[in-house]
Amino acid sequence: MADAADVLDKTGARTDDAAGVITDARDRVDALDDRIIGLVQERMAVSAVIQKARIESGGRRVNLSREMEVLGRYRDALGKPGTSLAMTLLELCRGRI
Ligand SMILES: O=C(O)C(=O)C[C@]1(C(=O)O)C=C[C@@H](O)C=C1
Numbered sequence: 001m002a003d004a005a006d007v008l009d010k011t012g013a014r015t016d017d018a019a020g021v022i023t024d025a026r027d028r029v030d031a032l033d034d035r036i037i038g039l040v041q042e043r044m045a046v047s048a049v050i051q052k053a054r055i056e057s058g059g060r061r062v063n064l065s066r067e068m069e070v071l072g073r074y075r076d077a078l079g080k081p082g083t084s085l086a087m088t089l090l091e092l093c094r095g096r097i
Contacts, residue, residue: 040089043089047093047094051094070090071083073086
């Protein structure tokens with residue numbers, strides 16, 4: 001059975017109140033991460049539809065001008081780390097180039 005010391009240790013909190021806040025908020029973070037992962041998987045599937053249509057029409061998998069637009073949206077919304085996030089998303093969606 002987890003005693004109070006275990007709970008405090010797991011959360012890094014130094015009081016029971018703080019440990020309760022952290023435990024509840026971590027549940028919300030986990031739920032958000034589940035949704036984010038689901039959205040990323042959905043984005044990968046939609047991106048695959050686009051790439052397949054373009055390749056089957058004789059075009060290339062990658063469209064750099066569109067990637068610049070995507071990078072710009074994330075940078076405008078989230079700053080420099082947004083650019084890194086968008087680059088990771090693009091790599092997930094179209095593979096490494
Ligand atoms: O929008 C496109 O044309 C896509 O192919 C989708 C996408 C993306 O995942 O955002 C993927 C590869 C391209 O290089 C550009 C963008």
